[in-house]
Amino acid sequence: MTASTPEADGARRRPGGRTARIRAQVLAAVRAELGERGFDGLTMEGVAARAEVHRATVYRRWGDVGGLLADVLDAAGDDDWRPPDTASLEGDLTALNQEIQDGMAARPPIMAALIAASFRSEKAAEAQRRLWEDRYARCEIVVDRAVRRGELPPGTDARRLLVAATAPMYHHLVLLRTPHDPDLPRDAARTAALAAAAGAFADRRR
Amino acid sequence: MTASTPEADGARRRPGGRTARIRAQVLAAVRAELGERGFDGLTMEGVAARAEVHRATVYRRWGDVGGLLADVLDAAGDDDWRPPDTASLEGDLTALNQEIQDGMAARPPIMAALIAASFRSEKAAEAQRRLWEDRYARCEIVVDRAVRRGELPPGTDARRLLVAATAPMYHHLVLLRTPHDPDLPRDAARTAALAAAAGAFADRRR
Numbered sequence: 001m002t003a004s005t006p007e008a009d010g011a012r013r014r015p016g017g018r019t020a021r022i023r024a025q026v027l028a029a030v031r032a033e034l035g036e037r038g039f040d041g042l043t044m045e046g047v048a049a050r051a052e053v054h055r056a057t058v059y060r061r062w063g064d065v066g067g068l069l070a071d072v073l074d075a076a077g078d079d080d081w082r083p084p085d086t087a088s089l090e091g092d093l094t095a096l097n098q099e100i101q102d103g104m105a106a107r108p109p110i111m112a113a114l115i116a117a118s119f120r121s122e123k124a125a126e127a128q129r130r131l132w133e134d135r136y137a138r139c140e141i142v143v144d145r146a147v148r149r150g151e152l153p154p155g156t157d158a159r160r161l162l163v164a165a166t167a168p169m170y171h172h173l174v175l176l177r178t179p180h181d182p183d184l185p186r187d188a189a190r191t192a193a194l195a196a197a198a199g200a201f202a203d204r205r206r
Numbered sequence: 207m208t209a210s211t212p213e214a215d216g217a218r219r220r221p222g223g224r225t226a227r228i229r230a231q232v233l234a235a236v237r238a239e240l241g242e243r244g245f246d247g248l249t250m251e252g253v254a255a256r257a258e259v260h261r262a263t264v265y266r267r268w269g270d271v272g273g274l275l276a277d278v279l280d281a282a283g284d285d286d287w288r289p290p291d292t293a294s295l296e297g298d299l300t301a302l303n304q305e306i307q308d309g310m311a312a313r314p315p316i317m318a319a320l321i322a323a324s325f326r327s328e329k330a331a332e333a334q335r336r337l338w339e340d341r342y343a344r345c346e347i348v349v350d351r352a353v354r355r356g357e358l359p360p361g362t363d364a365r366r367l368l369v370a371a372t373a374p375m376y377h378h379l380v381l382l383r384t385p386h387d388p389d390l391p392r393d394a395a396r397t398a399a400l401a402a403a404a405g406a407f408a409d410r411r412r
Contacts, residue, residue, distance in 0.1 A: 115381070116325040118381075119322040119325045119326075120325075120326075125383070128381075129382060129383060132381075132382055160397075163374055163377060163382075164370075164374055164394075164397050166377070167374040167376070167377035167378075168369055168370055168373040170373070170376075170377050170381055171369060171372070171376050171377060172369070172373075174381065175321070175324075175338075175376055175380065176335060176338055176369075177331070177335060187366065188370070190406060191366075191370050191398075191401045191407070192397075192401070194400075194401045194404040194405070194406045195397045195398070195400045195401040195404070195406070197404065198400040198403065198404050199400070200396060200397040200400045200401070201397070
């Protein structure tokens with residue numbers, strides 16, 4: 001569930017493309033500026049200068065700071081990330097939650113800054129939603145595997161289970177800003193796995 | 207878990223105090239401006255004008271916009287709110303989640319604007335954390351009652367249970383911005399209640 005590194009961007013996979021190269025330079029500059037200065041310090045001029053790309057190019061292609069942030073988020077989803085496979089539901093959810101915790105604790109705090117920026121720019125908010133939607137969709141295989149192993153009943157609502165497992169992470173890390181708790185990933189995973197085993201997500205509508 | 211209405215502020219309880227009256231006028235103006243214009247439209251001048259209070263008074267007493275927001279949040283916690291008592295754990299948690307959903311859906315969107323503002327101002331963020339801390343502390347009685355009714359084992363970790371029940375609300379409403387789902391309050395409550403019955407919060411550290 002973490003944002004991609006610059007190396008995961010399009011430029012490396014299409015090494016010959018000038019357009020892709022410029023995009024990679026600009027998005028790396030956005031991440032760097034965001035990490036150092038936060039949303040309030042992020043400007044089209046600062047990004048262009050840092051990326052060593054013409055300001056006119058940045059304006060033409062990204063429009064405004066919201067457009068830059070949205071493209072950083074879209075690029076973060078343009079990778080081959082797959083959820084961990086630990087051979088148990090609780091293990092998979094714990095590993096997933098650990099990635100979220102690590103991502104939020106990373107320095108510079110790009111993931112945290114992008115979430116904060118989603119409250120400032122509607123374009124960034126939409127891109128953040130697209131990224132989460134994509135990540136949750138990719139994670140549904142965690143629930144499919146648990147059903148196939150017989151850990152969960154068929155028909156378990158994967159999305160509700162995944163939100164139940166991960167929501168306490170985001171609540172603590174993004175909203176409550178609780179001090180670091182190394183047990184949080186496993187506690188939240190275990191809670192969701194116990195609820196799932198008790199049939200909490202077995203039928204969508206009762 | 208909702209923000210208080212202007213009527214719940216100190217002014218009504220200390221009707222004779224000029225200081226309290228000014229505070230009530232200013233905080234009502236902050237809420238109104240925030241609801242109409244959001245954080246970006248909130249200024250010390252706009253609040254002073256709307257409240258019909260001297261700008262110098264507003265600057266002296268609240269310092270800056272962050273100070274105003276922090277005081278709105280502190281005032282929201284200065285009430286006699288208690289969690290609903292429906293005679294069952296799932297019922298109590300559902301009613302609590304319903305209040306959160308209603309608060310986030312209210313127009314003008316004061317609660318949503320205050321949460322968004324907590325990403326802009328450290329003072330507002332600290333006040334938001336104090337408000338949540340106070341609300342969660344007041345909600346612990348929900349778990350105490352369930353233990354006394356025999357619904358939950360003694361030693362159940364009230365805070366973790368309450369966060370598990372409410373986190374999906376905040377995740378959907380604040381971060382994922384999912385379309386309105388009338389079943390969400392009950393689904394999240396039921397999930398937490400099932401996990402609690404399965405012992406998810408029975409022992410703090412394993």
